[in-house]
Amino acid sequence: MESDKQASQEGGKRQRVQANMVKVFIMGKPHVVPEHATIMRAIEHAGHQIIRGAGCREGFCGACATIYRLPGDFKLYTGLACTTLVKEGMSLTMIPSVPMEKTVYDLEKLKPNVNTILEVYPVTFRCVACGTCTKACPQKLPVMDYIQAAMRGDIAAVADMSFDCVACGLCALRCPAELIQHEVGILCKRLTGRYLRKESKELDDRLTEVRSRQYDAEYAELMEMDTSVLSKLYYGRDIEP
Amino acid sequence: MYPDYLAETLKAVERTRPARLELAMSGQPVYPPMNADERKDVLSKYHPDFAAGAKRPVRVGPNRGEDITTEVADMLEAHSMIEPKLMDIHLREPDYETDLLIIGGGGAGCWASIMAMRNGVKSLIATKLRMGDANTMMSEGGMQAAVSKTDSPTRHYLDAIGGGHFENIPELVRVLTEDAPDVVRDLENLGVIWDKMDDGAMQVLHGGGTSRKRMVSCRDLIGATIMRTLMDEVKNHPDMISVREFEPAVELILDENGHCAGAVLYSLDTEQFLTVKAKSTIITTGGFGRLHIRGFATTNHYGATGDGLVIGYRAGAQLKFMDSVQYHPTGAVFPEQIAGFLITEKIRGAGGQPLNKFGELFVFPREPRDIESAAIIRECSADRNNGVDTFVGRTGVWLDSPLIDMIHGDGYTRHQFPGMCRQFDRFGIDIVKQPMLVYPSLHYQNGGIGINERCETNIPGLYVAGEASGGVHGRNRLMGNSVLDYNVFGRRAGQYASEYAKSAKIVGKLNVDHVAAHAAELERENITTDLVSPLILPSYTPDDVKIQQMARLGNIPARHSMLRSRLASS
Ligand SMILES: Cc1cc2nc3c(=O)[nH]c(=O)nc-3n(C[C@H](O)[C@H](O)[C@H](O)COP(=O)(O)OP(=O)(O)OC[C@H]3O[C@@H](n4cnc5c(N)ncnc54)[C@H](O)[C@@H]3O)c2cc1C
Ligand code: FES
Numbered sequence: 001m002e003s004d005k006q007a008s009q010e011g012g013k014r015q016r017v018q019a020n021m022v023k024v025f026i027m028g029k030p031h032v033v034p035e036h037a038t039i040m041r042a043i044e045h046a047g048h049q050i051i052r053g054a055g056c057r058e059g060f061c062g063a064c065a066t067i068y069r070l071p072g073d074f075k076l077y078t079g080l081a082c083t084t085l086v087k088e089g090m091s092l093t094m095i096p097s098v099p100m101e102k103t104v105y106d107l108e109k110l111k112p113n114v115n116t117i118l119e120v121y122p123v124t125f126r127c128v129a130c131g132t133c134t135k136a137c138p139q140k141l142p143v144m145d146y147i148q149a150a151m152r153g154d155i156a157a158v159a160d161m162s163f164d165c166v167a168c169g170l171c172a173l174r175c176p177a178e179l180i181q182h183e184v185g186i187l188c189k190r191l192t193g194r195y196l197r198k199e200s201k202e203l204d205d206r207l208t209e210v211r212s213r214q215y216d217a218e219y220a221e222l223m224e225m226d227t228s229v230l231s232k233l234y235y236g237r238d239i240e241p
Numbered sequence: 242m243y244p245d246y247l248a249e250t251l252k253a254v255e256r257t258r259p260a261r262l263e264l265a266m267s268g269q270p271v272y273p274p275m276n277a278d279e280r281k282d283v284l285s286k287y288h289p290d291f292a293a294g295a296k297r298p299v300r301v302g303p304n305r306g307e308d309i310t311t312e313v314a315d316m317l318e319a320h321s322m323i324e325p326k327l328m329d330i331h332l333r334e335p336d337y338e339t340d341l342l343i344i345g346g347g348g349a350g351c352w353a354s355i356m357a358m359r360n361g362v363k364s365l366i367a368t369k370l371r372m373g374d375a376n377t378m379m380s381e382g383g384m385q386a387a388v389s390k391t392d393s394p395t396r397h398y399l400d401a402i403g404g405g406h407f408e409n410i411p412e413l414v415r416v417l418t419e420d421a422p423d424v425v426r427d428l429e430n431l432g433v434i435w436d437k438m439d440d441g442a443m444q445v446l447h448g449g450g451t452s453r454k455r456m457v458s459c460r461d462l463i464g465a466t467i468m469r470t471l472m473d474e475v476k477n478h479p480d481m482i483s484v485r486e487f488e489p490a491v492e493l494i495l496d497e498n499g500h501c502a503g504a505v506l507y508s509l510d511t512e513q514f515l516t517v518k519a520k521s522t523i524i525t526t527g528g529f530g531r532l533h534i535r536g537f538a539t540t541n542h543y544g545a546t547g548d549g550l551v552i553g554y555r556a557g558a559q560l561k562f563m564d565s566v567q568y569h570p571t572g573a574v575f576p577e578q579i580a581g582f583l584i585t586e587k588i589r590g591a592g593g594q595p596l597n598k599f600g601e602l603f604v605f606p607r608e609p610r611d612i613e614s615a616a617i618i619r620e621c622s623a624d625r626n627n628g629v630d631t632f633v634g635r636t637g638v639w640l641d642s643p644l645i646d647m648i649h650g651d652g653y654t655r656h657q658f659p660g661m662c663r664q665f666d667r668f669g670i671d672i673v674k675q676p677m678l679v680y681p682s683l684h685y686q687n688g689g690i691g692i693n694e695r696c697e698t699n700i701p702g703l704y705v706a707g708e709a710s711g712g713v714h715g716r717n718r719l720m721g722n723s724v725l726d727y728n729v730f731g732r733r734a735g736q737y738a739s740e741y742a743k744s745a746k747i748v749g750k751l752n753v754d755h756v757a758a759h760a761a762e763l764e765r766e767n768i769t770t771d772l773v774s775p776l777i778l779p780s781y782t783p784d785d786v787k788i789q790q791m792a793r794l795g796n797i798p799a800r801h802s803m804l805r806s807r808l809a810s811s
Contacts, residue, residue, distance in 0.1 A: 010289055010618065011536040036577050036633075047786040049778065051487070051509050054543045055374030058582050059664065060465055061542070063374055083667065085578060104477050107432060139663070159434060164462065164659055167469065186473050189466070190432025197429065198441030203388050206422045210394065215419065218395040222402075223411040234403035235277060239452045240391060241268045 025091035039066055039081035039092055052096040059083040062168035065138075068092035078136045078170040098169030100180050105187075112191040114153025121184050124150055126177040133171035133181050139164050143171045143181050150184050156196050158188035242669040243575070247678075250629050253600035254639050254676055261602065262647050265592055274605040280612050287615040287622065289535050289568060296564045301762045302554050303699075308564045312532045316551050318763065319772035322491045323505060323514055325757045332494065332751040335503065335518035339365040339483070340742040341735075342503055342519035344490040344549065347375030348464075348724070349707030349731035350525035351471035356735025358481040362742055364735075365517065366482065367506050369489035369526075369544040369777065372475070373468045376527050376542050376708060377727060380464030381585035381660060383456035384728070385721035386421035388443045392453040394418045401722055404450040404609045405715025408562070413713045416694045417722065420729040425457060428728070433470050434459055436657075446590045448720035449570075450609040456721045461585055461658045463724060488515065489548060489777055492756055493522065493556040493703070497749030501556065501703035505753065507777070518751060520742040521702045523734045524549040525727075528686035528708040531779040534566050537683035538581025548775030549709035553690045555759050558698045561711035562688025567718055570595070570613035572682020574637035576668045581682045584640060585661060586610075586720040588677075592648040595679070596639040597627035603638075611717045614681040621680065629678055637680035642672040685723060687716050696734035702745060706734035 019034035026046055033042040040054060055063030064081035071089035081094055103120045110116045117124055124147060133143035146161035162185030171181040209215070222230070243251060264271050275283070285291050296308040299317055309317070341357050343350045346368030357364045366372070387397040397418040402409050425443065429435060436444040436458045445454040459466035475482050490504040494516065503519040526549030530541025539545070554560060571584040589595070589606040595613075597603050597620050604616035621628030621636045628636035645654045654673045655662055665672050689711035696704040707727035714722060763770075782790065 010292060011538070038578055041781070044781040045783060047782050047790070049780060049782065050543075051778075055370055056379050056542045058379060058540075058579075060462075060660075061371075061374050061378045063371060083578075083664075102473070102476055104479060106477065107474075163434075163460065163466075164663070166465070186469055189434060190470060190473060193429060193432035193434040193470070197434070198437055198439075200388070200437065200441045200443050202390055202442050203422060203425060205390075206388055207426060210419060210422055215394050218393075219398065219415050219419070222395060222398055223415060227407045230399075230402065230407055231277070234399055234407075237396075237399060237452050240447075240454055 022086055022088040024086050024089070027093050028091070033086055035086070037086050039068070039079070039084050039086055040064060042086045043081070043094070053081065053094040057082045060166060062166035065095040065098065065168040065170050065173070066092055067095065078138060078174065080138045080166070080168060084138070095173070098173060100169065100172060100183070102183055107190055107194055110191060112155040112195040114151070116187070116191065117150050117153065117184065120187055121180065123179055124184055127151065127179060128177055130176060132174050132176060133179070136170045136174040138168060138170060139166060141165060146185065147179065147181055150188060155188045155191050158185060159192035162189065243675065244632065246632065247629065250598045250600070250639070251675065253598070254596055254641060255600070257596070257600035258641065258644065261594060261641070262644055265644060265648060270605060271594060272602045272605045275608060275612060283615045283619060284611060287619040288611055289537070290565050292535065295535065300766045300768060301759065303557055303559050304563070309560070310534060310564055310566055312534045313529065313547060313550065313563055315770070315772060316532070316547060316774040316776065317554050318768050319770055319774035320763070321555065321756045321759060322507065322773055323753065323756060325753045328505065328514065328516070328753055331514070331516040332753070335751070336515040337365060337517045339363060339517065339519050340521070341365070341739055342367065342517050342522045343525060344504060344522065345369070345375070345525035345527060345709070346372040346484065346486070347525060347527050347707065347727065348377030348468060348471060349727040349734065350523070351475050352728060352731030353523050353525060353706060353735035353738065354475055354482045355471065356732050357739035358478050360736060360739040362739035363481050364739070365485065365519070366475070367485045367488050367490055367504070367517065369487070369548070371486050372484055373472045374542060374544060375468065376545055378464050378468045379540070379542060379583070380724050381461045381583060382448065382587035382590070383446065383458035383463050383721050384724035385448065385451065385455045385719070386425050386457050386725065387418065387453070387455055388422055388425055388457065389445050389454060392455055394421065396453055397421065397455060400450055400452050401714070401719060404719040405717050408715035410712040412694045413692070416733070417713055417725060417729050420732070421725055424725065424728040424732070427732075428467060428470070431470050431474055433467055436460065446587060447607060448586055448590050449607045449613060450719045456587065456590060458587065460656070461587060461660045467724070489775070490552055491775055492753055493552050494518070494751050494753055495556060495755060496747045496751060500701040500745070500748070502747045502751050504552070516751070518747070520745040520747065521704065521738040523696070523704040523706060523738050524553055524690065524709050525705070525707050525731065525734070526709045530683050532776070533779070534683055537568065537681070538572060539683040540569055540572060540581060540583040541684070543778060546776040546779060547686065548777065549705065550689060551775040553698070553703065553705065556700060556703070556755050558700055558703060559691045560688065561691040562716050563711065565687045565716035566683065567610055567685035567687050568614040568681035569684035570610055570617055570681055571640055571679040573677065574635045574680045575631050575678040577633050578668070579664060580635065582664065583682065583684070584677055584679055585658070588640060588642055588645070588658070588661070591645045591657065593645055594641045596641055596676070598629045599627065600639070603627070609717055609719060617681055631678070635680065637678040639676040640679045641676045643674055643676065646673055685718055687714050687718055692730070694733070695737040696730055697737065702741065704734045704738040706730035
């Protein structure tokens with residue numbers, strides 16, 4: 001790919017390599033792109049400057065929801081453009097934005113139970129357990145299972161199962177019952193962190209120490225220290241195994 | 242799946258593993274950490290910052306004459322996107338008015354808006370891509386916070402300042418380390434799920450350069466967890482916080498007293514230039530990985546092009562420590578599709594070891610990042626030639642992850658590193674059983690716009706927080722201290738900038754005279770360049786296509802023309 005052109009030893013690149021090419025259809029138009037390209041790189045290789053549809057480029061942000069088909073296969077596939085590789089004959093389109101409404105709520109007024117789901121995202125209860133969301137998830141999360149957990153009010157289970165959600169919205173776009181699964185996931189994660197956590201006594205103690213300005217003297221001493229003294233202290237400090 | 246040609250070196254890793262495991266379990270350092278002289282030696286010979294041409298004196302602006310990373314200096318000496326004369330009407334009649342303008346919707350930006358809201362001040366977040374399309378979303382490993390019994394904020398201070406080679410600004414390190422426990426609690430109250438021990442104590446791990454276990458985490462997705470929490474909270478207050486997506490700032494606006502009074506935004510959808518009038522402004526635009534300094538691949542998000550530095554500098558803000566760049570020791574090398582992607586340092590924190598092609602340790606696994614990176618570059622350099630070469634033209638060293646389950650018990654890796662496992666599972670590599678191939682990757686902007694502990698800059702009304710700021714980390718940031726940085730200073734910027742906005746008065750006409758002054762300075766210095774900055778987005782268009790796109794006459798601000806940078810892509 002283009003990056004291989006500036007072979008720089010320091011940058012960890014050793015030689016220039018020629019890639020094998022495959023033909024893909026980007027929004028219906030055929031292009032020849034390197035075989036080891038991700039969908040995102042293929043689109044760029046064809047000359048597009050992506051504006052909507054790229055964020056992290058590494059599979060964290062969910063900006064790059066993509067749908068595609070493969071030759072001789074009836075299925076409509078879903079994936080993240082930044083982590084899905086092209087295949088010969090792939091026909092693809094990125095989805096620039098996923099329309100949906102996030103409910104505005106006050107976390108401090110909610111409880112971690114099924115009533116909150118009913119109140120904040122009532123549409124959740126339209127779920128028909130068809131499993132389309134799970135099939136659509138590029139992260140391979142058990143989306144339907146966590147929606148079922150939400151309907152039971154098992155908030156912590158939702159948080160656990162939806163932990164790796166990138167909120168690309170593909171589940172919601174495919175859902176025949178028009179749920180917004182990933183927003184339910186975020187709500188349940190926040191409820192879990194806020195209400196279902198175990199309290200840390202150590203943290204409480206540390207906060208008390210800091211708030212009572214217990215470290216002022218030590219800080220003052222360190223901040224005034226000459227670099228040579230500070231350096232000695234640093235290199236001589238003990239390291240917890 | 243690893244190709245056959247790597248089988249032999251993979252076997253070497255397996256062969257040396259039992260002895261290395263035994264050593265790791267003994268509690269002794271698995272390799273002697275470097276002393277000060279050894280550190281200096283490896284840095285000066287192998288760290289990319291010290292290579293010929295890595296930095297040069299900048300010829301314009303407040304830091305004129307000082308050495309700055311070459312690619313950054315090029316951006317500072319580039320043309321503005323706007324023609325000041327044509328902005329007049331919109332300066333008289335701004336498109337948006339707000340108390341507080343926040344430029345950049347990452348972690349620091351979201352925090353600033355939340356703090357302003359708590360302080361009763363309305364804000365507008367203008368961001369380049371979507372909210373949360375940011376480096377904050379991507380952090381994996383964790384955040385440093387002295388929360389355990391054996392630790393203390395002052396110990397954290399010592400580690401941070403030693404890691405930064407004693408150049409960090411003490412006042413900034415103090416608030417960084419002292420605010421940390423409160424940040425942990427504040428985030429928890431907003432709904433962040435921390436990794437905890439059975440008794441509720443925060444789970445803590447080591448990171449490079451820590452003397453106590455201090456890394457708190459959310460599995461290996463701390464970034465996504467915090468970012469999505471903050472974004473959700475921002476969206477819960479539409480009456481107090483408005484958001485403009487795909488509208489990056491391309492210049493600041495000043496008033497007649499030279500105080501910051503807003504910014505010019507550029508709509509990526511419609512190519513309009515829009516003006517925002519604000520009583521105070523915070524730059525939270527993050528880092529610069531997408532400048533691909535020295536041709537390195539990067540871990541950073543698509544919009545990390547150092548825009549905040551450029552617009553702040555043109556308006557007169559001082560930069561600090563802009564001659565140093567952080568390369569993360571462990572970027573992925575294989576497979577090619579994920580080259581440059583981050584392999585979290587937590588892997589080494591949990592016991593993973595870097596190994597050369599003979600399966601030998603050659604460096605203590607938890608040196609500060611610049612040292613660890615330089616040591617890996619040395620191992621792969623022609624001087625040693627102990628790197629593992631791939632057939633697509635990269636080199637790297639092994640990162641032995643299978644040790645982790647052997648140390649912590651079966652299932653640990655899959656539970657603690659789901660993101661990492663998924664990344665490699667896609668390509669048929671099970672990191673529980675096989676090591677990863679890694680090489681340093683361009684990761685973090687150590688320096689930035691100079692701030693004090695109230696996030697104030699030398700321009701009244703202009704605040705900076707997060708990766709865009711300079712001074713907190715000196716010339717080397719430790720793992721976990723930048724997640725902490727954007728939390729601590731994002732909160733502070735929101736607090737102090739909203740306080741300022743309550744009493745600030747904008748005097749006289751809004752203007753962008755500094756942009757015209759910059760153009761005059763370029764001319765005076767005989768600088769000829771066809772670069773336009775801020776860069777906004779990098780271009781990954783192949784050169785042959787680019788040449789055909791550039792046939793357009795002149796530098797007309799037509800669709801994406803400014804994006805077709807000449808900068809080499811990676
Ligand atoms: C892959 C990865 C892993 C990391 N892991 C860790 C870790 O484990 N621990 C740790 O401490 N640190 C880690 N870091 C570093 C840390 O995540 C970042 O330094 C930190 O999140 C920066 O936060 P920020 O708010 O300053 O910037 P960002 O989160 O990058 O936000 C900046 C925002 O500003 C926007 N923007 C940019 N230019 C403009 C413009 N002109 N106008 C308007 N908006 C603009 C961007 O699009 C973005 O939304 C990691 C970084 C990366 C990339
Ligand atoms: S660009 Fe972020 S997930 Fe693909």
